[in-house]
Amino acid sequence: MVKQGEANEVVPLYCFDPNHFGTTPYGNMKTGNYRAQFLLEAVLDLKKNLRSIGSDLLIHLGKPADALAGLLPAEGKTTILSQTEVASEEMRVEREVRRATKGKAQMIQLWGHTLYHPSDLPFAATMGDLPDVFTPFRNKVESRCQPRQLVPAPTTGALPLPPDLDAQRLEYAPSRVEDLNVIVPEGAQPLATPQLPAQAVLQFKGGETAALARLKYYLWDSDLLATYFDTRNGMLGGDYSTKFSPWLAHGCLSPRTIYHEIRKYEAQRTQNKSTYWVIFELIWRDFFRFFTVKHGDRIFHEYGTSGKRVRWQDNRELFLRWREGRTGMPLVDANMRELNATGFMSNRGRQNVASYLALDLGCDWRLGADWFESVLQDYDVCSNWGNWVSAAGMTGSRINHFNITKQSKDYDLQGAYIRTWVPELKNVPALRIHEPWLMSKAEQEQAGVRIGADYLAPIPRSAFASPHAGTEEVRGGGRGGGFRGGRGGRGRGGRGQGPLDAGPSGRRQRRSGPKGDFERFG
Template identity: 45%
Template sequence: MIMKYKRLLVWFRNDLRLHDHAALFSAVEKAEEVIPVYCFDPRQFDSLSIGQKKTAGFRAQFLLESVLNLQDNLKSLGSNLIISSGLPENVIPILAKKYKVDAVYFTEEVTSEEKSVEAALEHSLYKDRIGTEAFWQSTLFHIDDLPFPVSQTPEVFTQFRKECEKLSKVRKTYPQPKKINTPDLSNDLHFKLPSWMQVEKVTDDRAAIKFEGGESAGMHRLKTYFWERDQLKIYKETRNGLLGEDYSSKFSAWLSLGCLSPRYIYEEVKLYEKERKKNQSTYWLIFELIWRDYFRFIAKKHGNNVFKLSGIKNYVDNWVRNEKLFQKWAEGNTGIPFIDANMRELNATGFMSNRGRQNVASFLVNDLNIDWRWGAEYFESLLIDYDVCSNWGNWMYVAGVGNDPRENRYFNILKQANNYDRKGAYIRHWIPELAEIPGFDIHQPFDLSTKELKEFGVSLGSTYPHPMVKLPKSFL
C-alpha cells in the first residue's frame, strides 16, 4: 500500500473509541504514523446561566475514565494518547507543529460551540499550512446517506424515521485497526488533572447502574444486556421502567461520548435477531436510536434556535423565572413524590430514566411554568449521558417549542405514577421518609389525614414538603 502521508494527528472528541472510528481508521490507512490526542477544554467546565457547572463531577469522572480507557486501548495497539488540557484550537496546532504532522483528522460536531472550535482550529492550522479533515460519525444514518438535504430534514419524527428507513441504509462499521504506528510521545505524556476539572465518583448504592466510562465498559454493558442477560427481546415492554439496571439498555452515556458507536449497536441487534430472536423489542431499540439521529439532524438544521426560548417553533409562552420554585424542583423538594424521587435520583447518580425525564420536564414547564431552558441547563450539568442535541431537543419537545404535531405535551403526574409505579416502589427507593406509606398512597401524602400521616411517621412541612401545586386527579 502506498502511504500518502508521513504523519497524521487524530484529535479525539466525543468519539472515544477504536471500533467504527472513521477518522482513526482513515488515518491509519493513509499515514505511516498516527498521533492520537485528547484535550480537556476548560469551557466545558464553565458556569451556566443557572450557576451550575456545565459539566458537574459525575460526568467529569465518566469523561476522565473514558479518556484513560482510550489511552489504554491505544497502548494495546502499540500507540498511545497525548492527554492535554486547554483550548483545543491552541493546543492541537502546537502539537501538530511539534510533531510535524501533515494533517489533523477529527469528528465533526453540529452545534455552535463545537463548530466554532472547529473553525478556529482549522483557521490556525491553515496558517501553518497543515490540512484538516472532518469526519461525520455520530449517527446511525450517515449524513451523506440521508434521503433529503439536512436543511430539508422533516420536522416530524415519524416522517423522518419512515424516509430514513425506506430510503437510507446503515453503513457497515469500520474495523478496529490492528496496529497503530506512533512516534515516541514520551515528552507529552505527563498529564495532570487541571484544577478546574472536579471529578466525583457516584457512590450511592441506590444507583440504577454503576456507570464506568470508556469503550471497554460500554462494550461490556452491551454484551451483558444483549447476550448474557438476554434482555433485548423484552426491551419494548421494560423500557418505561424506573428501577434497576436492565429495564433499558443504559447505552446513553457511552453513546454520548462516542465510547459506543450506534452502528455497532445496530449490527449487534441484527446479529441478535439472527441468533436469538427478532421481534418488536429488537426493532424498538433501533427505533430509539433513530430518535437520537433525529435530534442531531434537527439541531444541525435549526442551528442556535434549539437553545432559544421560542425554540424552533418560534412560540413564546409567558414563562416565569422564579429561582425559589426552580430550586425546589432541582433539589427534589416539590412535595410531589414522583417528581422528587426522580430529581433525587438525578442528583445522587447523574442518571434518570426516560419516563422520569419526561415527567420532571413537563412538571417544570407545564405545572410550574418555568423557563424550560433552566431545566435543560440543569440536566446539561448533571446528566452523565448529556448529549447536546438529545437534551435540548427533548426539552424543546416537552416545552411545546419543538416539532411535536401533538399540541398538548402535558403529563398528568399522578396518572403517570399510577401507570409506571403503582405500588410506589420507586418512591420508597428514593424517598425513605415516605417509605411507611402503603401502596399508591405514597404518591399523594398530601391527601392523607393528619392521623394517617402520623401513623406513617410523616409530618408535612417538616419531614417532607407540602406540595407546591395542586395536581389534577382527573384520571382516578
Template identity: 35%
Template sequence: MNNLIWFRNDLRITDNSSVNKACSGVKVMGIYCFDPYYFGMGDYGFKKTEKFRAQFLIETVIQLKENLKKLNIPLFVYLDSPEKRIPKFIREHDIHAVFLQKEWTRDENKARDAVIANVPASVNFEESYDQFLFHPDDIPYNSLQQIPKVFTEFRKKCETHCKVRTTLESPKARPSTNQFKNNTEVPGIKNLGLDNFSIDTRTAFPFHGGEVNAQKRVQEYFWETKKLTFYKKTRNGLVGQGYSSKLSAWLANGSISARTIYWEVKQFERTVKKNEDTYWLIFELIWRDFFKYVSLKHGNRIFRIEGILNKKYEWKTSKKITEHWISGQTEDSFINANMREIARTGWMSNRGRQNVASFWSRILEQDWRIGAAYFESMLLDYDVHSNWGNWMYNSGVGNDPRNRTFNSKRQAERYDPNGKFQALWLQETLF
C-alpha cells in the same frame, strides 16, 4: 505524512472513521483536551459538567489511551483548551493532517474554528460524520431543510429508503517504531475542580466509562441475560440496571457507535430472537438520529427560548422554585423522587426525564432552558442534541405535534404503582 486524531465525542478505536483514515500516515498521534470551559459555569448558573459525567469521561479517556497504545498510537492528554494546545502541538510535531469527528453546535464549532485559525493553511482538517445511525450522505432528503418536523415521518422514510452502513474494520497495530515521548497523564476529578464521590448503591447506572465497558454492557444486556428480548416492555422502568440498555452514556461520548449497536441487534435477531422489543432499540437509535438532524437543520435555534417553533410563552424564573425542583422538594412526590435520583447519581430514567421536564416547563412555567442546562450539568449521558431536543419537545417549542403536558400523578400510578421507586429516593433528605 504526520497525522493527528483530535478526539472529541468519538472516544473509541472501533468503527471510528478518523482513526482508520489517520492510520494511512507515516506517523500517527492522538490528542484529547479536557477543556476547562466545559468544567466552568454555564449560562444558567450550573457547571457545564458535574462530577458524575466528569468521572465517566476520565474513565473513558483512560481506556482510550490504553486501546490506542495497543495500536502503537500515543494519546496526548491535556487539561487545556484545544485552541491553545492543538496549534502548538501541530507545530511541535510537524502535523500535516488532522482527523476529527464533525460537530456542528455552538461550543464545538467555536473550538474547531479557533484551532484552524491558528495553524498554517497547509494543514488539512478532515471531518467525518461518525455519530449517526443513518449517515447524512445516505438519508432520503436533498437538503437539511427538508428534514420533517415530525419524527414518525422521518423514521418511516429513512427505514424505507436508507441503509445503515457496515461498521469499519478495526485498524491493525502500527509498527512499534511509531513511538513518541509522551509524559501526559489523564487528570483526576479534583484536577477538574470537582469532588471525589462514591457511587450511590441505589443507582440504576453503576457502570464505568470506556469502550471496553460499553462492549461489556452489550455483551451482558444482549447475549448473557438476553434482556434485549424484553426491551420495549421494560424500557419505562424506574428501578435497577436491567430495565433498559443504559447504552446512552457510552453513545454520548462516542465509546460505542450507533452502527455497532445496530448490527449487534441484527446479529441477535438472526441467532436468538427477533420481535418488537429488539426492533425498539433500533427505534430509539433513530430518535437519537432525529434530534441530531433537528440540530443540524436549525443550528443554534435549539438553544433559544422560542425554540425551533419560534413560540412565545410567558416564561418565569424563580430562584426558590428552581431550588425546590432541584432538591426534590416540590409538591409532587414522583417529581421529587426523580430529581433526587439525578442529584445523587447523575442518572434519570427516560420516563422520569419526560415528567420532570413537563412539570418544570408546563406546570411551573419556568424557563425551559434552565431545566435543560441543569440536565446538561448532571446527566451521565448528556448529549447536546438529544438533551436540548427533548427539552424543546416537552416544553412546547420543539417537535411534539401533540404539544402534551404529562400528568405526573397518573404517570406515577402507571409506572410506579407500588411506590417502590418513590420510596427508594424519598426515604431520606438529601439536601
C-alpha cells in the same frame, strides 16, 4: 490513512478543554462530577487500548487549538482529523483550531454520532427539508436508507507514532477527577470524585471496554434485549433498559455497532418488537442531531423552533424546589433526587420532570435543560436540548403534558421507586404514596410523616402558569430568545429576555407523551 500511504505517522490526541469545566450563565457547573469521572475513565481506557496496538494517546489539559498549534512540525504535510460537530459551542472550537493551524495543516472532518450517515438520507445536506416531527422522519429513513457497515478497528502497527514524539508527554495521564482542577476556570466550582449511593441503578464506567461489556451483557449474556419493549419504562435497577446512553454520548460505543449486533442477535436468537424498538430509539437519537443541523441555535432559544412567543415564569423559588426534589409531588421529587445523587434518571422520569417544570409550573424550560447539561452522565447536546425544547412544546408539534399522579400510579404502582429516593415517605401505604397530601392526620401519624413539615405539601395550583395560553407568532422562531443576557443559559443564540409575568391559567392537555426515550437508552 497510514494503510493507504497517505500518512507515515499518527498522533492520537485528547484535550480536556477548560471551556467544558466552567460555569454556565445560570451558575451551574458546565460538567458535573459524575460526567467528569466518566469522561476521565473513557480517556484512560482509550489510552490503554491504543497502547495495546503499539500506539498511545497524548492527553492535553488545555484548549485544542493550543495543543495542535504546539504539535505541528515546522516542515512537512500535516492532516488533522476530527469529528464533525453540529452545535455552536462545539463548532466554535473547530473554528479556533482552523485559525490556529491555518497554513500549517489541513483539517478533515469525519461524520460520527449517528446510525445513518447524512449523505445517505433522503434530505438536503442542510436538512432544510427534514420533517420537524419524528414519525415522518423515521418512515422516510427506514424505507429509503440502510446504516453503513462498520469500519474495522485499527490493528497492531496501524497507527505508528512519530519517533521524535516526547515520551514524557505521552506518559502523562490524570488519575483522578481532582487532577483536572488545574484547568477549571477561576471562580468555577472545582471537581471532586463523586460517591455513588448504594441505590444507584448502575455504576457506569467510562470507556469502550465497559461499553462493549454492557452490550454483550444486555444482548447475549442475559437476553434482556428480547424483553426491552416491556421493561423500558422502569425506574429501578440496572436491567429495565439498555443503559447505553452514557457510552453513546461520549463516543465509547457507536450506534452502528449496536445496530449490527442487534441484527446478529435477531439472526441467531430472536426477532421481535423489543429488538426492533432499540433500533427505533437509535433513530430517535439521530432525529435530534439532524434536527439540530436544520435549526441550529434555535433549539437553545426561549421560543424554540416553533415561532410562538409564550409566557414563562421567572420564579427562582419554584425552580429550586424542582431542582432539589422538594415539589411535594413524590414522582418528581424521587426522580430529581436520583439525578442529583447519581447523575442519571430514567426515560420515564425525564419526561415527567420536564413536563412538570415547563407545563405545570410554567418555568422557563431552559433552566431545566441547563441543569440536565450540568449533572447528567449521559449528556449529549442534541438529545438533551432537542428533547427539552420538544417537552416544553416549543417545536410546533404536539404538546405532551403529563398527568404526574397518573404517571406515578401507572409506572410505580406500589411506590417502590418513590420510597427508594424519598425516605420521608417510606412508611406511607401504596394507596397514598402518590398523593400523600390526601392523608388524614391519623394516617400521617401512622406513617410517621407530617405533610407540610417532614415532607412538603405540593406547590399550590395558584402558583402554576399556563405558558401556552394566548401564544403569539414570532417570525423566524425563537428570535431574541437565546441565552446571552440577564437570564443566563447555554450561551447560544440571541439576547435573553427579562423577567416574565405568569401567564393566565388554562386547560391543560393530559397525554401519555412521546414514545422515544428522553436520553436515548437510559
